[in-house]
Amino acid sequence: MIKIQNLTKIYHSDHxxxxxxxxxxxDIKKGDIYGVIGLSGAGKSTLVRCINLLEKPTAGNILIDGxxxxxxxxxxxxxxxxxxxxxxxxxxxxxxxxxFQNIKFPLEIAGFDSKAADARVQELLKLVGLEDKANSYxxxxxxxxxxxxxxxxxxxxxxxxxxxxxxxxxxxPVTTLSILELLKSxxxxxxxxxxxxxxxxxxxxxxxxxxxxxxxxxxxxxxxTADLINHFEGE
Amino acid sequence: MELLNEYGSIxxxxxxxxxxxxxxxxxxxxxxxxxxxxxxxxxDENGIMPAKTCYNILGTIVNIVRSVPFIILxxxxxxxxxxxxxxxxxxxxxxxxxxxxAVPFVARMVESSLRELNKGIIEAAISMGCSNMQIITKxxxxxxxxxxxxxxxxxxxxxxxxxxxxxxxxxxxxxxxxIRYGYYRYERDLMMVTIVLLVAIVQLIQITxxxxxxxxxxxx
Ligand SMILES: Nc1ncnc2c1ncn2[C@@H]1O[C@H](COP(=O)(O)OP(=O)(O)O)[C@@H](O)[C@H]1O
Ligand SMILES: [Mg+2]
Numbered sequence: 001m002i003k004i005q006n007l008t009k010i011y012h013s014d015h016x017x018x019x020x021x022x023x024x025x026x027d028i029k030k031g032d033i034y035g036v037i038g039l040s041g042a043g044k045s046t047l048v049r050c051i052n053l054l055e056k057p058t059a060g061n062i063l064i065d066g067x068x069x070x071x072x073x074x075x076x077x078x079x080x081x082x083x084x085x086x087x088x089x090x091x092x093x094x095x096x097x098x099x100f101q102n103i104k105f106p107l108e109i110a111g112f113d114s115k116a117a118d119a120r121v122q123e124l125l126k127l128v129g130l131e132d133k134a135n136s137y138x139x140x141x142x143x144x145x146x147x148x149x150x151x152x153x154x155x156x157x158x159x160x161x162x163x164x165x166x167x168x169x170x171x172x173p174v175t176t177l178s179i180l181e182l183l184k185s186x187x188x189x190x191x192x193x194x195x196x197x198x199x200x201x202x203x204x205x206x207x208x209x210x211x212x213x214x215x216x217x218x219x220x221x222x223x224x225t226a227d228l229i230n231h232f233e234g235e
Numbered sequence: 236m237e238l239l240n241e242y243g244s245i246x247x248x249x250x251x252x253x254x255x256x257x258x259x260x261x262x263x264x265x266x267x268x269x270x271x272x273x274x275x276x277x278x279d280e281n282g283i284m285p286a287k288t289c290y291n292i293l294g295t296i297v298n299i300v301r302s303v304p305f306i307i308l309x310x311x312x313x314x315x316x317x318x319x320x321x322x323x324x325x326x327x328x329x330x331x332x333x334x335x336x337a338v339p340f341v342a343r344m345v346e347s348s349l350r351e352l353n354k355g356i357i358e359a360a361i362s363m364g365c366s367n368m369q370i371i372t373k374x375x376x377x378x379x380x381x382x383x384x385x386x387x388x389x390x391x392x393x394x395x396x397x398x399x400x401x402x403x404x405x406x407x408x409x410x411x412x413x414i415r416y417g418y419y420r421y422e423r424d425l426m427m428v429t430i431v432l433l434v435a436i437v438q439l440i441q442i443t444x445x446x447x448x449x450x451x452x453x454x455x
Binding site for chain 2 (some may be wrong): 015052054078079080081084085086088090092093094095096097100105106107108110137139150153157163183
């Protein structure tokens, strides 16, 4: 479903060039919960941000259901982005909008009529268990609740893929588990392919069926989670 | 009291003239200043529509106008004022220099409000498939509204000061009264009253701005 081929990203700055991704190849199948694990600065965020072109790759291709997103721009790119939900470590909710309005926002962008959007928001609120918080503002929510809003918002347009950049790194262990549970149930119930960027092995162990290890801009290992855990334990 | 009997109608007219000058020029300076401020943010090299030349030209114009002392600007734009309004004296004529002086100020106020916005929120909007226009109108402006309102009250207060200066060179309003009666005719009491009125206007604007900003802000 997502094929990343020879993806290379160089950041240009006044201090010179920095190679953040070096010929990365990944093959993510439909229905996977695919983990990408690595230390801070390894290039994980750069990788996931290239998938929806938040970051423009320097070279390489990213095929999403056979369509190369790196060749897209304008309305075509925006349409494709609507099929790729994304959640972030810092949630990035609209702080002046309440929970309901936050979840409705991507539906407005996609041109839904208001009534249909309202009904869809109700479904999503139920999905993430926040029916009672519809009228609350993000500033009044806990981290876990904020991430649930972000998940509902990312799922609003029924994306094929959900990109998660350190989605649980700002959360305590118990909340982390509940968010991971939610992601897993979304994967099973809605068939959404999930890509999880993390620096924590326990996140990978908890929900990823496949995982790639990234180290200084390169993928150094990838495969089934179970095999990889065995590999590390063998070392 | 005697003072108010004698000059009451002049003071009322002066206050109305001042308020008219201030609010009309706030309106026009925002009409031009908001797009300029937005352009300064989005055309920045880290903005959503980087455009170096546009950013540099705009920034330079803003800085040049801002570095001209307002009292000099007032005189410098007289030919332009004549061209637009037909005369360079009176309340309406003074709106031209007021707007020219305030636009760069507004542009910087709007720019700084929009820059306070967390970059992650804009990235989230991009990831949801927003166009640049949607990011500006549906994310940047609504999310910055409390800060924009505070900026507007600061701008308005600055224009109270500018309008008094404009009044001093024939623009009308309270500044005109203060100069004509207080300075040339030694009516110190009358001057005091105009000062009190100006202070009251400033206070009112500040309090209203703070109230509205606080009321609409969902961050606290
Ligand atoms: N916009 C940028 N400009 C320059 N260097 C960057 C930029 N973004 C990230 N980097 C660098 O690229 C490397 C990888 O960053 P990132 O992908 O964020 O790593 P991770 O998410 O694994 O911690 C880091 O060394 C970081 O400093
Ligand atoms: Mg990161």
